[in-house]
Amino acid sequence: MPLMKKHVTILGGGLAGMSCAHSLAQAGRQVTVLERESDVGGLARSYTENEFTYDLGPHRFLIHQPKDVADFSALLKEDLLLKQRKSRIFLKGRFFDYPLKVSNAIFSMPPLTTARILSDYALAKAKTLARPSSDRSFEEWVESRFGHTLYEIFFKQYTEKAWGIPCSDISADWASQRISLLSLWDTFVKSLIKRGNQPRTYASEFYYPPKGGIGALCVKMAKDVESAGGKVLRGQPVTRVEVKNNLISKIHSVDLSIDTQEVVSSLPLTDLVQFFSPKADAGVIEAGRRLKFRAIVFVFLFIKRPRISDDHWIYLPEERFISNRLTESANFSRQNVPAGQTVLCAEITCDVGDSTWNTSDDVLAERVVADIVQMGFTDLSKNDISAVRTRRAGEAYPIYDIGYAERVSQVLSYGESLSNLIAIGRSALFRYNNMDHSIEMGRRAAEALLKKSDRTSAAKVATEKQYFG
Secondary structure: OOOOOOOEEEEOOEHHHHHHHHHHHHOOOOEEEEEOOOOOEHHHOEEEEOOEEEEOOOOOEOOOOHHHHHHHHHHHOOOOEEEEOOEEEEEOOEEEEOOOOHHHHOOOOOHHHHHHHHHHHHHHHHHHHHOOOOOOEHHHHHHHHHOHHHHHHHHHHHHHHHHOOOHHHEEHHHHHHHOOOOOHHHHHHHHHOOOOOOOHHHOOEEEEOOOOOOOHHHHHHHHHHHHOOOEEEEOOOEEEEEEEOOEEEEEEEOOOEEEOOEEEEOOOHHHHHHHEEOOOOHHHHHHHHOOOEEEEEEEEEEEOOOOOOOOOEEEOOOOOOOOOEEEEHHHOOHHHOOOOOEEEEEEEEEOOOOHHHHOOHHHHHHHHHHHHHHOOOOOOOHHHEEEEEEEEEEEEEEOOEOOHHHHHHHHHHHHHOOOOEEEOOHHHHOOOOOHHHHHHHHHHHHHHHHHOOOOOOHHHOOOOOOOOO
16 A cells, blocks of 8 residues: 555745645645635735735845746746835935945934044944954944944834834844844945855845735745645634644644644744643743744825835834834835825834734824825825725744743754654744745745655754845
């Protein structure tokens, strides 16, 4: 008798989960995806209404292999768009390029500020040569490489606004992953010299689907999975995970139970650890409880104007703005909006249940309009806005507070003790990775199951100390 192929249950239908499901289904494996929301995509989901398509903030492909471009174009049955990235910071009433450029970020400042930046950098460099920085916190990492003044202007405000905790309490891991340059001198060199094989941070181009938003990827993968005989069950949040003899034997959701031989989870690490039955060790549960995610309220303004700006996204570090970042869908693809109109997304970071999370849509919209007017883009008024929508994501950004890595390791070690579980994706690994990383994790998890190869390969994606773009 031929060996029965093991059934794979995939928890979560975001990019990581759907990428894994798609690879497995195309290879003939029996797959069931459990997704808690009404449709797949997770944070890379798109919404369409009244001819508008909008994403949850800016999403883009950083694809370097021509084969991947061809594969995704084939998946969508149309060529991906190649876009020239434009992203800026609005600070002190002016725009600065992002990533930072010396001529723009430093020498366009008032002369006294420029002098302080340069003298503080020299002082930081001298201190580092005398005694290297411990690099324990985000604050220490940045100040030792850029000096105190540049840290205060460009790094401290936005970081504390986004994460809701002091930079002295944020792990240096966040700086080493997300800051594009290693020092002020590196900023200067990279501004003048364009070398081959630049780090990901300097990618000036990205790819994007021509229609359907970034969510078109997961929607199409789900259709392919179902066409191949797999199941994608929407509106099915996981409620319990049965463990027996170091194996997951059964998954329970709101109204069904699934016997399974293999499990791939992209559920938030903090959630999954609560679902195990019998319960995990008390220390593991406590470690999971102490891991926190930052939430986002996305406010979408449907505007009766052809365009607000030509930026893909703009960062707003100052506290006078409620928004952290603005994104305009039309600049990713004109097919996202009706002719003569646009949709603007404002991201507002907060904590689940706090005053921002509970603020009414109308009040949030008024404050976002005030942000736009303060920036001097336009005299936008209520009459220009045809509709407002909000979307809330409770587990958007894993918070890299000091000590988080040890807690993550403790929880993941328990997961690794279950021999039929593979964790993939941003939330499951508590790792702020990009969408192309999540897709690659899904592919590697599928390859491990199909070829019975290294089951830890997926978790190794995006572990390098390198800015992620």
